[in-house]
Amino acid sequence: MSEQGSESPDAAPAGGGPDAGDGRRGTGPALEVESLFLRRGDRVVFDDLSARFPAGKISVVTGPSGSGKTTLLRVIACLLRPDRGRVLADGHDLVGLPRADVREFRERVGMLFQGGALLDSMTVFDNVALPLREHTRESEDAIRRQVHTAFRAVGLDRVDALLPGELSGGMVKRAGLARALIGAPDILLCDEPFSGLDPPTVRRVEELLVDINRRTRATLILTSHHMATTRRMADQLVMLLEGGALTGPPETLIAQGDSQVLDFFDQPTEGAEARRAEARG
Numbered sequence: 647m648s649e650q651g652s653e654s655p656d657a658a659p660a661g662g663g664p665d666a667g668d669g670r671r672g673t674g675p676a677l678e679v680e681s682l683f684l685r686r687g688d689r690v691v692f693d694d695l696s697a698r699f700p701a702g703k704i705s706v707v708t709g710p711s712g713s714g715k716t717t718l719l720r721v722i723a724c725l726l727r728p729d730r731g732r733v734l735a736d737g738h739d740l741v742g743l744p745r746a747d748v749r750e751f752r753e754r755v756g757m758l759f760q761g762g763a764l765l766d767s768m769t770v771f772d773n774v775a776l777p778l779r780e781h782t783r784e785s786e787d788a789i790r791r792q793v794h795t796a797f798r799a800v801g802l803d804r805v806d807a808l809l810p811g812e813l814s815g816g817m818v819k820r821a822g823l824a825r826a827l828i829g830a831p832d833i834l835l836c837d838e839p840f841s842g843l844d845p846p847t848v849r850r851v852e853e854l855l856v857d858i859n860r861r862t863r864a865t866l867i868l869t870s871h872h873m874a875t876t877r878r879m880a881d882q883l884v885m886l887l888e889g890g891a892l893t894g895p896p897e898t899l900i901a902q903g904d905s906q907v908l909d910f911f912d913q914p915t916e917g918a919e920a921r922r923a924e925a926r927g
């Protein structure tokens with residue numbers, strides 16, 4: 647295996663998820679990374695990182711800028727191969743699978759990229775239709791219906807003919823999410839879905855993601871710095887810190903009182919309490 651985290655071939659965003667056939671869907675898979683080691687350039691990003699993402703639940707990955715949140719999503723989506731370690735979906739290791747199996751797995755994954763990653767020269771409609779046109783042989787009529795269903799789901803209207811450059815930041819985010827939802831993925835990975843949005847839109851995207859998770863039972867992993875939102879929506883929090891990850895429900899991690907966790911949630915730490923007591927005399 648290569649010494650450095652290597653980009654997998656065909657690293658195009660996937661999203662043409664499976665058709666359940668009988669119209670019913672199961673719960674998305676349990677995802678897990680185990681003993682990951684990954685180097686990018688001369689920097690070790692993961693040194694023995696392990697974390698679990700429960701089936702059909704919402705996990706939020708947080709941690710300082712540069713701690714590897716985006717990298718972790720890319721590893722889970724099989725867009726980036728770790729130098730060592732395992733990436734498991736329902737217990738099956740995805741690292742080192744034959745290319746055809748990786749492609750099949752990727753078709754179950756919807757991904758919202760940090761920054762949207764829409765193609766600038768293509769209309770918003772064509773951007774969202776792209777995964778279906780690339781991964782399925784569906785008719786244009788069927789594609790149009792699915793794209794409009796996805797637009798409705800994210801609250802976008804009359805954007806078909808617009809170019810991404812003609813959308814506001816919040817609309818770009820929602821168009822990226824519409825593309826991630828195309829094909830009914832059972833794994834939804836959202837990189838910073840709330841960044842750059844105004845508070846009402848944050849709330850709206852939060853409700854949308856929770857609703858998608860409850861309705862589709864997809865396993866949802868998102869990265870975020872919005873701790874109030876995280877506290878409301880996360881079943882599981884994975885906090886990337888120096889020396890590994892802390893994992894658990896947000897309230898459990900807060901109750902454990904680790905100062906790095908409390909700092910993130912802007913909760914008083916013992917030291918801060920003592921300083922305040924001192925200030926009060």
Ligand SMILES: Nc1ncnc2c1ncn2[C@@H]1O[C@H](COP(=O)(O)OP(=O)(O)OP(=O)(O)O)[C@@H](O)[C@H]1O
Pocket residue numbers: 686687689691709710711712713714715716717718760
């Ligand atoms: N393509 C790349 N080549 C070399 N190093 C990279 C590459 N992508 C990321 N890195 C490095 O990997 C580390 C983790 O980056 P990553 O983007 O995963 O962080 P992040 O937690 O998502 O940060 P942010 O909160 O700013 O989005 C950083 O040190 C970054 O410089």
Ligand SMILES: [Mg+2]
Pocket residue numbers: 715716717760837
């Ligand atoms: Mg990032």
